[in-house]
């Protein structure tokens with residue numbers, strides 16, 4: 001469905017001289033510096049996948065998405081989406097994809113939501129029955145009903161995002177590109193949007209790529225994660241692999257009757273202790289917990305015990321901070 | 328084609344939301360109409376005709392001009408340049424439409440709105456206060472409507488180009504002020520071109536801007552019947568084609584730049 005090979009995008013930032021003379025200089029001289037926003041990325045995405053595209057600020061996520069949607073021309077590399085080179089057949093491509101850029105709305109600011117949707121129906125030539133069916137479905141899933149008649153400019157952020165999502169899917173696109181669809185939303189709105197994305201992906205087989213800084217989105221939605229930093233892909237694989245490879249292991253939280261002094265436990269390392277509670281890191285992926293726990297019980301009086309999986313949040317933070325990748 | 332019709336209708340509807348602003352606009356247009364009428368009445372003082380216009384013609388001219396100001400977007404239309412500056416155009420690029428027609432439809436919807444909700448009320452107020460002449464014939468009125476349509480399209484084609492310059496220079500506003508002044512002057516919105524000295528009139532006649540006011544109003548007044556109008560229309564059509572071609576070239580370059588350099 002999506003085929004990306006050695007894709008690069010270089011932006012040139014021209015030096016801008018101010019004032020009247022400066023304007024002349026701007027015309028004559030072309031001094032610039034380059035920013036490599038996307039630096040040779042390669043991946044494939046199959047139909048029906050739901051992929052999280054992660055990376056710190058300025059990593060090149062939006063730039064990649066803009067190339068995939070055809071609104072940016074790559075500097076070099078090979079890019080085929082849905083059988084087309086997006087920027088070469090931008091209009092045709094636009095008919096077959098949906099896109100939401102969370103930072104900006106694609107709806108008409110002054111029009112009520114329903115009018116905006118109606119306009120999109122005309123633009124995308126959505127058949128009347130499809131339009132009605134979609135509107136009913138999205139109305140249900142996204143709760144559009146309560147603000148269909150509100151002008152887009154008066155919508156709350158969460159409502160606007162829901163409207164934008166509906167708008168992006170009105171024409172039954174095979175592919176959906178979401179650039180930070182949950183940015184700035186409250187917990188409830190996020191849940192609703194996540195549920196919607198999941199439903200669309202599952203039930204319609206819509207291929208979804210989504211960028212986000214909210215790892216809750218990733219955990220709830222994505223089986224596969226592509227992580228990019230400074231324009232380069234740092235990781236591409238299952239979320240579980242990411243967690244395992246970069247997580248610092250699981251943590252046992254143990255409440256002892258009496259915190260043992262001098263702690264020596266093969267396979268577990270004491271992270272910290274507070275009162276009679278201790279946090280033990282279980283190093284390595286391979287270590288089986290059961291024998292370890294059995295030993296614990298044998299040697300000490302344990303009142304309570306729980307296991308914490310490495311949090312994706314922490315995992316990603318560590319990667320962003322470059323602790324592991326440099327090595 | 329359905330898309331563009333839809334866009335025009337939605338654009339029309341969109342303006343319906345700004346009722347208070349429009350009322351204030353009507354008051355302003357009517358006020359300036361009244362000022363013109365008072366000044367012209369004083370200036371004519373006893374003269375029966377100036378530049379082929381009687382006082383009654385001139386009063387009608389002034390009121391019609393005020394009624395058409397917004398229809399023709401004589402002060403420019405910020406929507407396009409703002410869309411460009413804000414980079415909204417990049418989002419628009421993700422839509423399967425022809426952007427020239429897209430913006431043209433939006434502008435036509437806008438013009439239609441201003442014709443109905445600004446032009447008509449302003450004209451009605453002027454007619455009530457000062458009395459206006461009616462077109463000499465149904466034919467003249469039909470021709471007037473045609474001339475209005477031509478004016479709206481010429482105005483769009485020209486403004487599309489100038490507004491697009493906002494894309495290349497951050498100081499486009501100065502340029503827009505300048506072009507708006509030129510448009511106001513040579514369209515006949517400020518003073519009827521009939522009053523211009525001959526040399527200035529021939530310059531005005533060579534430019535496309537008289538399509539915005541001078542031509543439709545003179546057609547309305549019956550000062551320009553079909554035979555005289557035809558060469559003017561031919562001239563304006565040539566202009567229109569040129570402006571559309573230039574506008575499309577500018578748009579192509581704009582799209583190329585957005586897709587290369589980002590929004």
Ligand SMILES: Nc1ncnc2c1ncn2[C@@H]1O[C@H](COP(=O)(O)OP(=O)(O)OP(=O)(O)O)[C@@H](O)[C@H]1O
Pocket residue numbers: 011012013035036037055056057058059060061062063064588589590
């Ligand atoms: N139009 C542009 N002109 C010049 N540089 C740009 C342009 N767009 C993006 N960049 C630069 O390219 C790099 C990648 O930007 P991009 O917007 O793709 O990042 P991102 O991963 O989406 O970040 P964020 O999480 O903050 O949205 C940044 O350094 C940015 O400054």
Ligand SMILES: [Mg+2]
Pocket residue numbers: 061062063179
């Ligand atoms: Mg971004």
